[in-house]
Amino acid sequence: MVSYSPFVVTGRLLSCALLLVLSLSGHALAENPGINSDERDTITYLVYGAAAEPYQILNPAGLNYPSSGFISDLVRAVFSDSEYRIREEVKPIRRAKRDMLNGNATRWVAYALRSWEEEGVWGDATFAEVDLLDYRLSLMARASTEAPTPERMRANGVVWIQGYRYPGTDDFAGRNGLQFLRATDHRSAVRMVIGGRASYFMEESSRIAYALANLGEDQASYRFYPLDNEVAPTRITLLMSNDLGPGVQDFINQRLRQLQRDGSLQQLAAKYQLQGAVVGD
Structure with a gap:
């Protein structure tokens, strides 16, 4: 025993x-x-609503359906065939930025202007190492409208997208004594110019061209006046919350470099008729 x-x-x-x-x-x-442990592999992709076209284009079927657009397609390409899952969250840009800054948003990816780095408020987030598109502001006006001067801009109005603000634009407004009129999205801004509520629309030219095309307007009937000497050109990139961790951030940077090297980034820009796709070294 x-x-x-x-x-x-x-x-x-x-x-x-x-x-x-x-x-x-x-x-x-x-x-x-x-x-659920899967939550550790879920990343919130912030979509800035209708004001983000054509970088982010809301699905006409509703907010429960995935968006399209240059940035949305790019983000899906970054995370395709990976362990990570994307959850879209649609918010107006002003609210999205507020949530990103005060911690109400967690484990997120969004698009940003490289010039936002100058704001000095993004200590809890990291800008991607890869730039995606050049971003240069222009004023658009009907061909029959005289070229912009400070006096004409003050008298006839400059419209800009609601919630948009970044380095250089406040100085431009101050030098010229401007109070921007605001529109909820690009098509609304173009309609304001067509209807005579404003003579000029300030935005990146290919985004304006996209809105004109969607409204059935002939681009030849409009003039574009670059503002490079007034507002320094910048670039579009991705912004990532630091609670994703360095592993996820490194993964995103590596995928962006790959998409830039193999020409996918340039193809996506061409798909949405966007100018200034950044070519890698």
Whole structure:
């Protein structure tokens, strides 16, 4: 007859109990969505609503359907065939930026202007290492409208997208004594120019051209006046929350470099008729 030390029996019982607890814990993690381990692999992609076209184009079927557009297609390409899942969240740009800054948004990716770095407020986020598009502001006016001067801009109005603000634009407005009129999106701004509520629309030229095309307007009937000497050109890139961790951020940077090298970035820009796709070194 084999005898067992009480310490051996107790140890075996403890081991069995521990295995049972671990098994039940694993089952709970799998069943309880509140503690589902998959959440660690879910990344929130912030979409700035209708004001973001054609970088982000809302699905006409509703907000529960994925957006399209240059940035949206690019983000999906970055995370394709990976362990990460994307969850879209649509917010107006002003609210999105506020949530990004005060911590209400977690584990997120968004698009940004490189010039936002000058604001000095993004300590909890990291800008991607890869630039995507050149971003140069222009004033658009009907061909029959005289070229912009400070006096004409003050008298006839300059419209800009609601919630948009970045380095250089305040100085431009101050030098010329401007109070921008605001529109909810690009097509609304173009309609304001067509209807005579404003003579000039300030925005990146290919985004204006996209809005003109969507409204069935002939671009030849409009003139574009570059503002490079007034507002320094910048570039579009991605912005990532630091709670994603360096591993995810490195993954995003590597994928962006790959998409830039193989020409995918340039193809996406051409798909949406965007100018200034940044070619890698």
